Amino acid sequence: MSIAFLHVPSYVCCHKTFCRKRASLLAPFDAFRNKWRKSIILQRKNTYGPVYMLFDEFANKIQQAISNVSKLQVFNDKEFQKALKNVRDSLIEADANVEIVDELISNVETKMKQVKIPKGVTKTQMFVKLVQDGLTEILGGEGTSDRILSAPQRQKRIMFVGLQGSGKTTTIAKFAKLTLKKFPKARILLVACDTRRPAAIEQLNILGKRVNCETFSGEEGSNAEWVLDRALKYSLEKEFDYILIDTAGRQVIDNDLMNELVLLEKNAKPDEILLVLDAMTGQEAANVARQFATTVRISGAVLTKLDSDTRGGAALSLNSISGCSICFMGTSENLDGLETFYPDRIASRILGMGDIVSLVEKAQENVSEDEVKEMAKRMMEAKFTFEDFLKQLSFVSSMGSLGNMLKMIPGVGNKINSEDIPKMETKLKVAKAIIQSMTNEEKKNPQLFYDDISSKKRIERIRRGSGRSQEEIDDFFKTFKSAQITMKKLGASATGEAGSADSIESTDFAGNRAQRRKLTKAKKLMPKNTIKKGFAK
Numbered sequence: 001m002s003i004a005f006l007h008v009p010s011y012v013c014c015h016k017t018f019c020r021k022r023a024s025l026l027a028p029f030d031a032f033r034n035k036w037r038k039s040i041i042l043q044r045k046n047t048y049g050p051v052y053m054l055f056d057e058f059a060n061k062i063q064q065a066i067s068n069v070s071k072l073q074v075f076n077d078k079e080f081q082k083a084l085k086n087v088r089d090s091l092i093e094a095d096a097n098v099e100i101v102d103e104l105i106s107n108v109e110t111k112m113k114q115v116k117i118p119k120g121v122t123k124t125q126m127f128v129k130l131v132q133d134g135l136t137e138i139l140g141g142e143g144t145s146d147r148i149l150s151a152p153q154r155q156k157r158i159m160f161v162g163l164q165g166s167g168k169t170t171t172i173a174k175f176a177k178l179t180l181k182k183f184p185k186a187r188i189l190l191v192a193c194d195t196r197r198p199a200a201i202e203q204l205n206i207l208g209k210r211v212n213c214e215t216f217s218g219e220e221g222s223n224a225e226w227v228l229d230r231a232l233k234y235s236l237e238k239e240f241d242y243i244l245i246d247t248a249g250r251q252v253i254d255n256d257l258m259n260e261l262v263l264l265e266k267n268a269k270p271d272e273i274l275l276v277l278d279a280m281t282g283q284e285a286a287n288v289a290r291q292f293a294t295t296v297r298i299s300g301a302v303l304t305k306l307d308s309d310t311r312g313g314a315a316l317s318l319n320s321i322s323g324c325s326i327c328f329m330g331t332s333e334n335l336d337g338l339e340t341f342y343p344d345r346i347a348s349r350i351l352g353m354g355d356i357v358s359l360v361e362k363a364q365e366n367v368s369e370d371e372v373k374e375m376a377k378r379m380m381e382a383k384f385t386f387e388d389f390l391k392q393l394s395f396v397s398s399m400g401s402l403g404n405m406l407k408m409i410p411g412v413g414n415k416i417n418s419e420d421i422p423k424m425e426t427k428l429k430v431a432k433a434i435i436q437s438m439t440n441e442e443k444k445n446p447q448l449f450y451d452d453i454s455s456k457k458r459i460e461r462i463r464r465g466s467g468r469s470q471e472e473i474d475d476f477f478k479t480f481k482s483a484q485i486t487m488k489k490l491g492a493s494a495t496g497e498a499g500s501a502d503s504i505e506s507t508d509f510a511g512n513r514a515q516r517r518k519l520t521k522a523k524k525l526m527p528k529n530t531i532k533k534g535f536a537k
């Protein structure tokens, strides 16, 4: 059965009254709609594990349009118009607002005609850059996330508002965790002002414990103002640095909700008010934002459930329609699933150009400088053990989903087939299990598995201990060997020692006969001085 009828594009319902009527008309479908959403999340989880690609449906289409242009030898007016049409179509299909899309297309068209293309830059490259700039603009301007996440000069109060089920309570816990990552000594109090839904208080209590933050809640039946008043006194007394205030949501915007928020804003005098919006509502999120912004002073939006939103309509419409910029995005149900939203980096990721800045930031968050130095030193010394391999694997998994990480690497993200990622993630898990079944001596000395007469017995013991098949074990040792070779190559090239092709060929994992023949042929074709030492440039 088609459920498309549940999502009327918001440009059809530009009138406030109609919006309200539409929402109440759809209220009976809400339970069904939520069930449908949950089933989609489950389906995606079952198919791809924890992987999500940012707006993958939209990204695939726009990347296709861009890649067609990049392949062109001649970029004449006919091709240019065709490329513009393809970009426009992909944005419209992504549920972006038609007026905004047309403005973007017209800007690209005008700029392309006016701009003086610098030497060394092709017309098609200029086109891609203009599309990227346009996309960055509609995703939002500067953003306020850095200010919101900055160290507080005095007690900082942040209020979270939004419709029911948009993800406020979960986002508060995620936000607390993100803040603690940045300021580990920060003292954070979570305040349960969502007194309408008793389960919300319990939910905040549980989540608070999971992120090691204290929660303040009133008795059952107490009103939100009363709880806030007590919580503020308590927080001053105990000198908390951050006060994160959860508020009640409604299925639709009504006077009751708005009046309560106005009172809470007046009493809490929050430094920031974050509007939490469900990305899966598409353009409707922009209308909700517009209505909230008329009542309370919204500092920015948190767009949740982006892991389930393949189209991107909410992100593409929010800023232009409501003037509300996206500061953070929810990328999973996990408490680690909140990321800062940088429009330029997101545009780059969508266009398949990667996001190396975020990748480096993630790496810095998860691995210390000393660890990096130690790893580099071992690489230089051409030592690479199972212990190092395990450290690298743990480092990769601590950075979040592999799919997200790969998408951030320029030139790699758009070449990865999302269906291959779960296989890669399973491979990482298998490798971890195998190494964990080794003794400390084995972890430190991989040679025991290659030269030692007891190697067969060792491998068999590990196979049984890790519960893996012989095929998985063989695959693991092969992968490890090639990682070891790569490390040797890197170490040799950095120190200028003989290595590279010659030394690789002499190892037992130089590939099969066909690969070796290919290598010899390549070496013959290379100028002599390039194959002696290090990498050929």
Ligand SMILES: Nc1nc2c(ncn2[C@@H]2O[C@H](COP(=O)(O)OP(=O)(O)OP(=O)(O)O)[C@@H](O)[C@H]2O)c(=O)[nH]1
Pocket (backbone or CB within 6 Å): 041, 162, 163, 164, 165, 166, 167, 168, 169, 170, 171, 194, 197, 200, 203, 248, 249, 250, 304, 305, 306, 307, 308, 329, 330, 331, 332, 333, 337
């Ligand atoms: N997949 C996914 N699920 C999320 C995300 N954020 C929140 N959720 C889920 O959305 C559901 C609703 O989240 P809540 O935090 O309870 O929403 P709320 O706005 O506090 O709801 P009310 O208190 O009823 O107003 C929960 O099942 C969350 O786990 C996200 O970024 N991704």
